[in-house]
Amino acid sequence: MGAAVVGRDGVVDQVRRFLTEGRPVLLEGPAGIGKTMVHRALLDAAARDGWLLLCCAPTETERALPFAALADVLAPLADRMGELSPPQRAALTGVLLTGDVTEPIDERAVGAATRALLEAAAADPARPRVLVAVDDAPWLDPPSERALRFALRRVVPRVAVLVTARADRPREAPAPLGLDHGATGGSLERMALGPLGVGALHHVLRAETGRVLPRPLLVRVAEESGGNPLLAIELARAVLRLPQLPAPGADLPAAPSLRQLVADRLATLPPPTRHAIRLAALSGVPTLAGLARAGVDAADLDAAEEAGLVAVTGEQVAFVHPVYAAALRAEVPPGVRRRLHRLLADTAQDPDERARQLARCVDAPDAAAAAEIAAAAARQRARGAPEIAAGLYDTAARLTPPDHADAHARWRLAAAQCRYDSGDYPAARAAAELAVQELTGPARGEALLVRAVIAFSADEPPETIVGYAERALAAAPEGSTLAGRIHAHLGMIRDAPDPARRHAERAVALLAGSPADRAEHAAALFLLLFNEVRAGLPARTELLEQGLAEEGEEPSWLAGNVPAIWWRALDDHDRSRERLHRMLERAAARGDEPYQHELLCHLGETELLAGRWADAAAHLAAARELGEQYGADAAGVEWLEGMLLAYRGRLDAATRIAEAGLRKAAETDDPWRRRIHAQLAGYAALTGGRLAEAARHYGVLAATVDEMGLVEPIAQRFEPDWLEACVGAGDLATAEAVLERLAVRHRRLPRPWTTLGLARSRVLLAGARGRDPSDALAELAAARAAVPAGVLPLDRARCLLVAGVAHRRVRRRREAREALSAAAAEFDALGAAALAARARAEAERTGGRVAPRQLTGTELEVARLAAAGRTNRIIADTLFISPKTVEANLARVYRKLGVTSRAELGAAMARGAGDG
Template sequence: MSGTAVGRDSVVGVARRSLAEGRQVLVEGPAGIGKTVVLRSLLDAATGDGWLTLRCAPTEAERALPFAALADVLAPLADRMPALSPPQRAALAGVLLTGEVTGPVDERAVGVATGALLDVAAADPAWPRVLVAVDDAPWLDPPSERALRFALRRVAPRVAVLVTARADRPGAAPAPLGLDQRPTGGRLERVALGPLGVGALHHVLRAETGKVLPRPLLIRIAAESGGNPLLAVELARAVLRMPRLPAPGADLPAAPSLRQLVAERVATLPPPTRQAIRLAALSGLPTLAGLARAGVAAADLDAAEEAGLVAVTGELVGFTHPVYAAAVRAEVPPGVRHRLHRLLADTAGDPDERARQLARCASAPDPAAAAEIAATAERQRQRGAPETAAGLYDAAARLTPPEAAEHARWRLAAVQCRFDSGDYPAAKATAELAAEQLTGPARAEALLLRAVVAWSSDEPGEAAESAAERALAVVPAGSTLAGRVHAHLAVFRDAPDPARRHAERAAALLAESPDDRPVHAAALLLLLLNEVRAGLPARTELLEQALAQEGEEPSWLAGTVPAIWWKSLDEHGRARERLHRMLDRAAARGDEPSQHELLCHLGETELLAGRWADAAGHLAAARELGEQYGADLAGVAWMEGLLLAYRGRLTEASAVAEEGLRRAAELDDRWRRRIHAQLAGFAALTGGRLPEAARHYGELAAIVDEMGLVEPLAQRFEPDWLEACVGAGDLATAEAVLERLTVRHRRLARPWTTLGLARSRVLLAGALGRDASDALAELAAARATVPPDVLPLDRARCLLVAGVAHRRARRRRAARAALSAAAAEFDALGAAALAARARAEAERTGGRSAAPAQLTGTELEVARLAAAGGTNRSIADTLFISPKTVEANLARVYRKLGVASRAELGAVMARGAGVDG
């Protein structure tokens, strides 16, 4: 409809204020209520205020055109493309047609580049604000919808958003583009459009029909239309087509629906005009030239344009309201529709449009048509429109005899496209149907796809394993397809022995297949991982072979395995570098599931490395991403709980563990039970609830043993279990745990096992009443071998254990030194509960434990021992640090206290300078 937003002053005012305040605005209401008119009014106001407005108005027919809507939105920013990075420019080249498209369109990369381009616009001082407006958002083509959803979530609130959507019950359905989700959900203003009153309808009808209707008739039209302006206009036009206006009390020419009213109006048009608008309604993107090839003269559209049904703008032919196009399509009889689709296919100038029309009209087997349709499907997939490609592949398969090889290939391609689009229910259904109807290797491929869908969605883990096992049962033995199935089963199987056997078979079958290098690399990585988990010696050459096979692109099936391996060895730097490299690639593609997984791994890496602020940042980002796309957040919650426990917030950490264990019992999920039992044990141990801690660690060990995890790489719990058993008085179990840890260290020595074993021996020696001197010396040596930036929490806990052992042996000075140093290191980390425990233990020595005003805890203890005449070696042995660390601390002490020798240091320490806080 033309004209201004008559009768909508209040809603326009609310929407304008919300946009100015940085809120997102959704205008919603039933068809014909005037959403587009309100949107145009708001756009005019924003333009008048100097805002940059980026807009699109997608239609139903354009849903099959990938990135059509996004191209409209970004077109005004084409001259800003040089500000983007080369990968971002390449991603948008196929969307804006600003450069050569050299490969498939990665729609995730398009989303990232869209956000970057909007950031460039938002940073330009020439515009007070940037406004993205989408009229009729449900008709967005899926690739555009995903790119805008991804980008708008990240540029808010710098970019304002205005969207309209059809809704019979405003507020009931989720908002388009995820505007009601984090982080934009808290700033969404939903504006519901209600019916117009009689006064407003008077102005609308006069503008649309050029007539002033009698007020009694106007009141009746308002009542019959329910205040819907479009329906009121159609009713008024129907009344004006009558020979005379109806008398008061006479029936109006009402119809059951707006669509039927439009159909009745279309029926009054001349036959050539009806033919012309039918062809326009069935076309993907109707133009005068395209319609002319189908036999439509430009003059044939005149009557429809005069009736307000269509608008011709340059070469483009469009309907003035989506309801008009839908009504025209609905009234075309099936036989006529079939002929019109064939006519459009035969006269199409674009091969993709021809293929779309062929898919709608062909019914009997037609290999030539099927090949055309499949070629278009592949182009659509390359352009980032997997949903459209899936439908076209379905049509190509339908037109191909079942015995033809192409039939199976195209059906499988349709399943893969649905999976790529994220439509897991559709991918599951079509994969299962293909598995039922196909035979031979094609059936195995369908079952493997079914397994991948199950693994990637919320289905139980056994669903993926079952489908893959069925695939293995029908796959040709010794084939590369069998190798791919085995590689996937090595991922799906959590038990190390069967996973190892599958990985071994996959590596052998894929070794000579150049096309399967990424999967072969994954098989090698999974073989290394599961051999170690099964208790076999680590064949690190498998890792080197896999990394060489990967090249620059990490294996998608097992790309995190190298980082998992390096984390288990406490090589945090290598793990961090690998994960950040993968995260950068995932972010460039906009691959949110991969980003979520990698952020979780980074969070765990930084927890171990003692970089807890970095860990918290990674976990917060992982949680936000997971909430946005619906990921399982069990791993995030577990690590957040660990961070709470490390920081001394033990009640909260215990609550996280309790909820995780409850959920694990509901789902019968052993992985959840393992991680949350470990968290529950650590929270109880730190809080002094030692029998409870011992129970949780015992349950964790039982699960690990039941699964055959001889080496559970990620779970390092034996030292804490032993400490809990000692505290609970269960020394028999503590001795068994020590033996278990000793075997684990002998099999694969790592910094954490070195420290944990030494700490455990001191604890057990003290509990058994033995002389702990040798164990303490071993502990000092172990701590000296581990650099301060590797496992800082474990290193500080070694000092705590040593301090307690010294105190029990009545070596008060050594005890105070170790405990004060432990408290200082706990403080530096932010481990509040452990720092408090160290200070409490120090107070039990009966000496001063006040912290210095100028010196750190370690510096103070080094200074005291040096002033008392201790050598660097004796100080190192007492404090469980290396001689080089003693030298470095002494240098800082000299600088802070302004002294140059040990003699001067002794005098200063005797006076108490730098000692009393």
């Protein structure tokens, strides 16, 4: 589905199902909510399915043109007019303007002719369905409306009907064309299009404006537009016309059309009403009681309610649309506005509302006001609203008198941290740099540490990140817990394992025994384990256990994911997955979207290795969307998406990602980016049979790892693939060296992947050297038996592939066929199309048949329905399975039968039926 209907996939699928069942559908909603876009998407889908489309989209100006809409609807049936009776044909001649009209048009004959043409079209076996679709039905000209009303109630459900209508309260308005009465009333499906969520609006605004709004600003645009795409686009354009983006807490600009609309309505209101709704617009959550304390009589709101600006329900006063309140605030003069905020502050009973109003009316240093505002900021931060808290902390810092330096520093730092937590990195960077300029002593060290963390998360150059952290360390008192925390951060920031290990050791020593820093001490223990292993030292897993015991309920963001990375490195995917999901839930509860992005990437990588590729794809899609919204570097997501594409056999797309990543790595001299994209490029080339190219990429990866001092690159497992590429390219000397390198890694830290990789590599090398592979094959069989069946399914299947080829080369045809058939089946189960094809090709070279070509029961039923021309949705409904299950079964059917289209599938099924 295109960007125009993003966020509406569920609605489109549901409407398509109703239309297929013959149930008329009425799509309703306010102007700009996206009815027409959904309508067009449904027409496109129906056209792809071969439906006959009879459509019209009347406009206000066409309402005065008799039969204009009906002519559009019936135009595709004009060639069937000869089938009508003479009176009906004469009536439609005037409607379609296909001949001379000498007599007045008989509307009853037009209705009967419309019905007759629709019935004839519905009976045509060449079309699966006929769809009458009217977009914006209230603008139908009256004669067209009467003719369609007459015909449709007589042809439904043989003819599908789709109508859209603008309605603010769709359930209370009568349905157009009388669809809610008579024969169609009982089957009519009325569907109200609701507001779009933040994620969907992100895609809409990016497509319409060409810009990506920072996540906190995007959330505000979504709130103030009420999720209406048209209003959101207008509001976003008004924001982007500003010289700089609005600060958190500042009003967003109202679009010119909305300002004029509100101004026109205000001009008709009496002065007390204008004063009342100004106060309501400036209030956080306006109520009658709160406005009464500010001197507003409830009767003063009546005129505003009649003008359609506000709605009063019980005690609540709500603007009919959030943008009305924003437009009202924009027209209040600054002096008047401060006085109104002061009035609301003095009469507010809720402490948060009082603090919010104080923040807008106090403009001189005031210690008491600053403390109230900071307390409200802390509450907002605890509730998961860091962007709101940031603005309040900034105001508290600005209002703090000079003799309250500690409070000023604390609140300035909190403002920068909250902006970081909200994912607005540019604003966080500016706030941290302001704190660095204003603060002195240890507080300046804290500010520099925050600035280093922002630089790390925003993917600034490594020397910049380390520079800020080292300046922070210089500003911290020697031997302090602040110094310990900075050392812990340097243990994460430094990529080279030896300096990172030394920083982690110092952090462990300085943070030990500090109750306030238990989570950071646990993080330092994790980092010490991690970097000792990366430096080639034995794994002290007691550090991990001690850290897990100390961290408490809330792991530190600093290295809380290290245990999950460690367990993933050991192929303990269940344990890694459980921790990552638990941390993701907590990050979501806090509203910490940058950390959610990081955790989703780790989950994607975990599920890739675990063979759960659909789950991996879902996590990576969510990570990409979050990253786009707050401007994260997409390198990690792109690498993992590229690996998923390569695993699934889409090698061209994977290669394009790898090449772009390697170019970027060369431009920025980024070793991490070079490592990950060299691995992707190597795997894509290896799977595609470009063996010398694959060996070259893996050589670059190994050289980069060695230059960095990474004795054990925990997250990267590439030696078995490098060896396979070298063997295929005929470079056996390098292959022998790679085998020894892999053996050293296995001796240092045995893992399932090293067990399988070593055994697979020895079979390959034995075959390349012309030696008897029997011993190596026995070792391979033992390795597969030692690794549980659910662990590393791709690696296990590749072991079978290598074993099958080795058996074939020494003419053990039965063993070869069995291994290769099993490999093809396991690749099929994973969705590894390229490797499955290779396994079948190798099996065919043995002269035998490959059992996995046989279809399962479900696959056979799906294939029969697809060959008969049924859509995926109809197949899903017929077999009581989901459309995604249909797609997965069809993909397997295509692979097993060696076909690429439904036409070829039909022929293959016909041959199968002929063969009995």
